[in-house]
Structures are given as structure tokens and as C-alpha cells.
Amino acid sequence: MQRLLMHNPIAVASLWIVAYLLISLVPLGVLLLYPAPPGRGFWLEFSVALGFIGLAMMVLQFVLTARVNRIESSYGIDILLQFHRYTSLAAFLMVLVHPMIVFINDPSTLELLNFPEAPWRARMAVIAVLAFLIMVVTTIWRQPLKIPYEPWRALHSILALVAVGFGFGHALGVGYYMSFFWKVVLWSALILVALWLILYVRLVKPWLTMKRPYRVEAVEPQRGDVWTLVLRPVGHEGFSFQPGQFAWLTLGVHPIGMREHPFSMSSSGDRPDRLEFGIKALGDFTRSIQTIKPGTKAYLDGPYGVFTTERYWDSAGFILIAGGIGITPMYSMLITAAERQDDRPFLLIYSASSWEDFTYREELEALKDNIDLTIVYVPRHGHEGWDGETGYVDQDLLERYIPLHRGSRQYLICAAPVMMDAVETALFDLEVPITHVHMEHFNLA
Numbered sequence: 001m002q003r004l005l006m007h008n009p010i011a012v013a014s015l016w017i018v019a020y021l022l023i024s025l026v027p028l029g030v031l032l033l034y035p036a037p038p039g040r041g042f043w044l045e046f047s048v049a050l051g052f053i054g055l056a057m058m059v060l061q062f063v064l065t066a067r068v069n070r071i072e073s074s075y076g077i078d079i080l081l082q083f084h085r086y087t088s089l090a091a092f093l094m095v096l097v098h099p100m101i102v103f104i105n106d107p108s109t110l111e112l113l114n115f116p117e118a119p120w121r122a123r124m125a126v127i128a129v130l131a132f133l134i135m136v137v138t139t140i141w142r143q144p145l146k147i148p149y150e151p152w153r154a155l156h157s158i159l160a161l162v163a164v165g166f167g168f169g170h171a172l173g174v175g176y177y178m179s180f181f182w183k184v185v186l187w188s189a190l191i192l193v194a195l196w197l198i199l200y201v202r203l204v205k206p207w208l209t210m211k212r213p214y215r216v217e218a219v220e221p222q223r224g225d226v227w228t229l230v231l232r233p234v235g236h237e238g239f240s241f242q243p244g245q246f247a248w249l250t251l252g253v254h255p256i257g258m259r260e261h262p263f264s265m266s267s268s269g270d271r272p273d274r275l276e277f278g279i280k281a282l283g284d285f286t287r288s289i290q291t292i293k294p295g296t297k298a299y300l301d302g303p304y305g306v307f308t309t310e311r312y313w314d315s316a317g318f319i320l321i322a323g324g325i326g327i328t329p330m331y332s333m334l335i336t337a338a339e340r341q342d343d344r345p346f347l348l349i350y351s352a353s354s355w356e357d358f359t360y361r362e363e364l365e366a367l368k369d370n371i372d373l374t375i376v377y378v379p380r381h382g383h384e385g386w387d388g389e390t391g392y393v394d395q396d397l398l399e400r401y402i403p404l405h406r407g408s409r410q411y412l413i414c415a416a417p418v419m420m421d422a423v424e425t426a427l428f429d430l431e432v433p434i435t436h437v438h439m440e441h442f443n444l445a
């Protein structure tokens with residue numbers, strides 16, 4: 001039984017969900033335990049329950065985003081962040097509905113919105129809800145509001161602390177369910193865990209990362225405006241990883257500065273002493289890579305992620321579908337397979353703007369000598385004399401190449417969001433089992 005639970009990813013993932021439900025509901029249960037205060041009518045009690053569940057769910061958001069390896073390895077960062085977004089919205093809704101019910105139940109309580117006159121317990125509630133509201137708005141509309149990622153991330157952490165801190169302060173101030181010391185202690189412990197997690201991710205982890213520095217050995221230009229950054233560990237043995245995984249990279253500055261960016265390793269998973277990253281010049285940080293001098297200090301927090309061939313050791317082969325810079329995790333999977341003399345068939349369907357933009361093109365061709373690798377290049381437009389595929393990776397194209405026994409392969413997709421959505425739908429229409437399709441999004445927010 002224990003073995004089944006340990007090795008079955010669905011069982012492990014389900015256990016985490018049960019843990020999530022328990023942790024968001026048990027703190028409420030604790031408040032209702034002896035000595036329970038007398039009830040004050042269904043609607044008021046219901047609204048208070050929503051408030052407490054919302055608060056417990058907010059605390060749990062800190063766990064979801066704390067890069068806890070055990071949780072992350074059950075779902076992958078994509079799913080975890082999606083879950084974080086949806087559960088945050090659910091918590092926000094509860095926190096909003098909580099006062100609304102109170103106001104409808106007793107309209108005289110609307111006076112509590114008069115901020116200068118209101119007691120502190122009400123002011124704290126207003127501050128918590130406003131912080132939560134700003135957090136939701138700046139997250140959903142970050143790009144239209146043109147808020148750069150890093151300031152957004154710092155603001156997000158601060159607002160989260162304000163929302164939880166003031167939300168808890170409000171509950172303490174009202175005191176109806178918190179009038180017993182041991183209940184306050186239990187809830188305080190929950191809040192302290194949240195505080196510790198944010199300190200851990202923002203200070204302790206960067207400090208640990210700092211103790212394992214790397215040095216830039218080379219920065220090599222590649223096709224498609226991509227630069228390979230080669231890192232060597234300094235004074236430690238580096239880390240091995242499952243091909244396809246990623247790490248948070250900080251270059252030149254102190255990791256506590258929180259200027260880290262996620263990148264998939266593009267080198268062999270079995271070479272911890274030489275880690276490579278293929279980085280496409282797209283924004284401020286990625287464009288600066290080409291100017292980085294050998295010898296620059298670097299820091300890595302990783303490895304993370306579940307987008308890897310390693311999890312499917314029993315698969316008969318792999319279909320890798322990459323668009324543009326989405327080739328980096330695939331390249332790592334293929335190099336590692338070649339080094340391990342993996343004799344299973346690999347089909348790589350690789351799309352890019354033009355023939356000149358296929359990053360690692362020559363290296364991929366060379367890999368064909370070592371593994372059973374078929375590559376279908378799909379440039380958006382073919383050049384003169386090109387008689388291969390062109391355009392987009394669509395259902396017709398996939399049907400021409402993927403084997404008839406669709407379920408005999410695992411499918412890994414990494415590309416721009418539009419292409420990933422299209423390929424996912426096409427694979428679904430081609431009756432590829434949904435559990436065999438795995439995706440890595442390079443855009444987290």
C-alpha cells in the first residue's frame with residue numbers, strides 16, 4: 001500500500017489535494033471546537049466561515065509558491081501556478097462575500113466602512129481586502145498595465161503579506177471566535193508558517209544559493225538570436241538534473257536581489273560540472289546575455305520541473321514538439337539520451353521562423369549518428385529549393401508523422417502559448433491519450 005502511494009503520481013497528487021482541503025478547513029473547525037461561542041444566526045455564521053476559510057486559503061498560497069520540491073514534483077510548476085491563481089480567486093471571492101453578507105444581514109454595519117471613524121478591526125479588514133484587490137488586478141492585468149515582471153513580483157509578495165497580516169489582525173480584533181488563547185496560538189502558528197515561507201524563499205534560499213556559486217565559462221552565439229551560457233560550479237560539484245528541467249538563474253548580482261529568471265538546462269543531465277542554457281534575446285535580461293563576460297559570477301536555484309523524459313522510463317519512444325526557443329529542454333533530452341545510448345525512437349517536430357532560425361540545427365543533425373532520431377523541421381516559410389514542411393504544426397502535419405499506435409509514445413510540447421494550445425487540441429483530436437501529453441510553458445505570469 002505504502003509503495004503504491006509512493007510510486008503512483010496520481011495517488012501522490014491526490015494526497016496533496018486532500019492535505020490542501022484539510023489545511024484550509026481544519027483551522028475553521030478548531031474555532032468551532034469547545035468552548036464554541038453561541039450561534040448568531042445562519043447568515044452571520046456562514047459569512048464568518050467564509051472569512052476564515054478565505055484567510056486559511058490565503059496562507060496556503062505561500063506554500064504553493066514556496067518552491068517546495070516535493071509538491072512541485074507531483075504537479076509541475078505550470079499546474080501549481082494555475083492552481084495558485086484559481087484558489088487565490090476563490091479565496092478572494094470568499095473574502096469579498098464575507099463582509100457583503102454581514103452588510104446585508106445588518107445594514108447598520110455599513111458604518112464600519114467609514115474609515116476614519118471605524119474601529120481598528122474594521123480598518124484592518126478594509127486594508128486587507130484592498131491589498132487583495134490590488135494583488136488580483138495587477139496579476140490578471142499585469143501585461144496590459146505594463147508592469148514589468150520583477151517590480152510586480154516584489155509588490156505581489158508585499159501585498160500578500162499585508163492581506164494575510166491585516167486579515168488575521170481583523171479576526172483577532174473581532175475576537176468572537178478567537179477569545180481563547182489556544183485558538184489564537186493555533187492560528188498564529190498558521191500565519192507564522194506563511195511568514196517563514198516567504199522569508200525562506202526570499203532570503204534563506206537565496207542565501208543558501210549564494211554558498212554554491214558558479215562562474216560563466218563562455219557565452220556562445222547560436223542560430224535564432226540565442227546565446228548559450230556555459231556555467232561551471234565553483235568549489236562544489238554542481239547538480240545533476242533530469243533532462244528538460246529548469247533552474248532559476250541569477251547573473252552578476254547577489255541572489256538576494258531577487259533578479260532571478262527561470263531557464264531550462266540545455267546540456268546533458270549527467271554533466272553536473274558543466275551546465276548550459278540556451279537563452280533567446282527577448283527582453284531586458286535575455287538581451288544582456290550576449291554582453292556577459294566569462295568569469296562573471298552566477299547562481300542557480302534548481303533543478304525544478306516535471307517536464308522530462310525521465311518520468312516515462314517505460315515509454316516505447318517520444319514525440320518532442322518544439323517551437324522556437326522551446327527547443328532547449330528537448331535538446332537536453334536528446335543529448336542525454338545519446339550519452340546514455342537510449343535506443344528508443346525520438347521524433348522531433350521543430351518549428352521556427354525560417355531555416356536560419358533553427359537553434360542547434362547542426363548539433364541536432366549530428367545527434368542522429370547516436371540515437372534513433374527523426375527530425376521534421378517546420379519553417380514558417382520555406383526558402384528556395386526547400387521541399388520540406390512549412391507553415392504551422394497542425395493536425396494534418398502531426399497525423400503524417402506520429403505513429404498509428406498513438407498511446408505507445410509520450411508527447412512533450414514546448415513552444416509559444418498559441419502553438420501549444422493548437423498542438424494540444426490537434427493531439428486530442430487525433431486521440432492521443434491526454435495523460436501522454438506534457439507541456440512546458442515558458443511564460444509563468
Ligand SMILES: Cc1cc2nc3c(=O)[nH]c(=O)nc-3n(C[C@H](O)[C@H](O)[C@H](O)COP(=O)(O)OP(=O)(O)OC[C@H]3O[C@@H](n4cnc5c(N)ncnc54)[C@H](O)[C@@H]3O)c2cc1C
Pocket residue numbers: 148149150246259260261262263264265277278279280281282283284285286287325328329440441442443444445
Ligand atoms: C520553466 C521555464 C523555462 C524557461 N526556459 C527558457 C530557456 O531555456 N531559454 C529561454 O530563452 N527562455 C526560457 N524561459 C523564459 C525566460 O525565463 C524569460 O524569457 C525571461 O525570464 C524573460 O526575461 P527578460 O527580462 O529578458 O524579458 P521581459 O521582457 O522582462 O519579460 C518577458 C516575460 O518573461 C517573464 N519573465 C520576466 N522576468 C521573469 C522572471 N524574473 N521570472 C519569471 N518570469 C519572468 C514574464 O512573463 C515576462 O512578461 C523559461 C521560462 C520558464 C518559466
